[in-house]
Amino acid sequence: MKTFRQHSLLIVSATVLVIFTAVAIFAPFIAPNDPYYVDLTQKLQPSSKGYPLGTDHLGRCQLSRLLFGARTSLSTACIVMSITFCISVPIGIFAGYMGGIIDTWFIRICDMLMAFPSFLLSLAFVGMLGPSYGHLILAMVCVQWVFYARFIRGMVLSVKERSFVMVARICGTSPFKIAIKHIVPTILSSVIVLLFMDIGGVILSISGLSFLGLGVQPPNAELGMMINDSKPYFRSHPMQMMYPGLIIFFVVISFNVFGESLRQWLQVERRL
């Protein structure tokens, strides 16, 4: 019974995510209008044939902007996650495998960075560097990588004591080869599950920063920024704010449920 519920959750969330991803990828083909075309005479129009969800405060097609907004959010989250992955895997494995003073220093740095709430830290980063898309990604990665690197290090510590690694070492295999051939395959599934579980949070942070005007810059559409744009009209046109809000809500919850179900399904231990 329990497994059925888990599976159904996995399937439902996966479906939502597949749709979301498809929409994001094919946004330029699905969008009924140019999301950047400004026409003040069409400001804040209700739903119509030409504009299925109406228009925003500059007369731009709301639906097209939502589609492009989803694209921006998802692609940014993917970029952040890939860079994080590329940085944290080698560093985590290196620190965990080498141990000793390197590991001690690594843990110190991690503790230092993890002492701050991550959103606050990225806010400070972007605040200092100035608002731009590149800085947004940089800030997110700077804050994210420590968590993964630390998690990976923990796993490496236990994996390196296991017999197959010991045997490889005794046979004289080089540390680099051990890392690639033996350690990475063992920890990979856990890392991927963790990435999936966090992607929702990353999307939320990107939207949060963009809402504050520190992330994605206009005219690019982004869900958080759209919520901010609709702020002056939330009394007269509440749906302007609801659409992007609902999308963020469903996407983030789907990523979280999907990650969690995946973890249970693959029986990955959750530890940091």
Place this chain on the structure above:
Amino acid sequence: MKKRNIWAVSLIVLTIILALAGCSQQDENKIAATKDDKKVFTFSWSGDIGDLNPHTYFPNEFFSQAMVYESLVYYGEDGEIKPWLAKSWDVLEDGKEYIFHLRDDVKFSDGSAFNAAIVKKNFDAVLANREQHDWIDLINQIKTTEVIDNYTFKLTLHHAYYPTLQELTYVRPLRFVAESAFPASGDTFTDGLTAPIGTGPWVLKEHKENEYAIFESNDTYWGEKPKVDEVVVKVITDGESRVLAFEKGELDMIFGNGVISQDSFKFLKESGKYETKISEPTATRTLLFNTNRETMSDKNIRLALQHAFDKDAVIDNIFYGIERKADTLFPQNLTYTNVEVDPYAYDVEKATALLDEAGWKTVKGKEFREKDGQPLQLELLFISTDNIQKSIAEFVQGDLRKIGVDVKLTSQESNTFWTTAFDGHYDILFTATWANPFDPHSYLASITTDSSGGGPDYYALSGLSFKKELDTRIKEVLLTTTEEDRIKQYHQILTMLHEEAVYLPISYQSNIAVYKKNILGVDFLPQEVEIPTTTIDMKN
């Protein structure tokens, strides 16, 4: 054991939360407690009031400086100069000497007397930093300051300078602080004041930086006393939060320009629950082009932008007609600004032709125009908390995209905005003229100087080939002695600026006021930057 730990941790967390909640509650209580027995009027401002020093500029706000400090003469309706701390004055030597007869019943809020000696001390303190204040040409013109007797003060000028009295009405820097407020060095510009002590109707009672400031009525004030006992200025940076605070009843009034979006203003007005007012046009909202940037140094580009900007769309759909369309740098109703020039009409074809002529050609398969492989990108700088600027900026970005111009929007919080503006790191900048009593002469004078009281215009215009000539002409007009000359020369200067297309005037802006129905006496003052705190009264 584990369970007990959880309890202990929860208890500690709970204690901390309660303690923190208590702290913020205390602040609220403090403001609320005074409310019961006194008339307390509350409004909000987007930034902090600053350190309340009349001899300095940013981050001081005009309105707060005007609440605490007063001038020798007052700028009244229609530009009439009225007696204030000086009850009368004589102009001698064909306008080179001014003798002020001071009131003898004025006291600073610390009880010390206001007299000619302290007037001289304040003037001298300002003059010690001449270069910081020379956006007002009067500062350059002052030769000597003299105490004739206890209540007579004499000002001697190098030349007959026609705006002398008008410039003495300004909120800064020629206003007076008490002896006890001077720092040991006597340099109020660099070292600040020991305390904000002035002669004005309000005294600063409490100030928590970036949160609130409380002013109380000055008991020893010589003039008509304010009708409410205290004024609370809360710092709320965001327009929508301000509207919400007002609707919740935390604020009695919303006042100013760009403080809330036009949509919110319309909403509050149409709700029928509040009183609303719009002032006569005060200053001109304009875009300023930075002629030091390579792209913008080309006159054709500037002209193209003038023709590509759809002002009517902005006036109708962003301002809902609340602000009127502007075609000239200054409203035509000011003295000396009534110039006949051909306005730049909205004409997309002409704009594209001008861009082509300037060498910025459309490239097949690319969205934006290019010249020598470089895309045409212009950086537009605006204040992130200013809702109107943001709307216009996004509109401009969207509209210029249609003719292949990439507008990059950079939004900055107002402190950083002005620093960037003064440093010239932008192509296009939102700015505004200074309204009465500064327009047009002080605004134009500021173009000729890089002093901190001036504007970003000095740097922005310095890329023009005839900048030196322009400066000389502006300096000359200030020293003209006949009305006829003045009209002629202002006409030349304003035509020159119009033809070079360095400013793109958008609208004549107005102050708005939205206030509760129990508030009386909300009127717009002749100096646009002042808030009518002394006339405001509250009914119960």
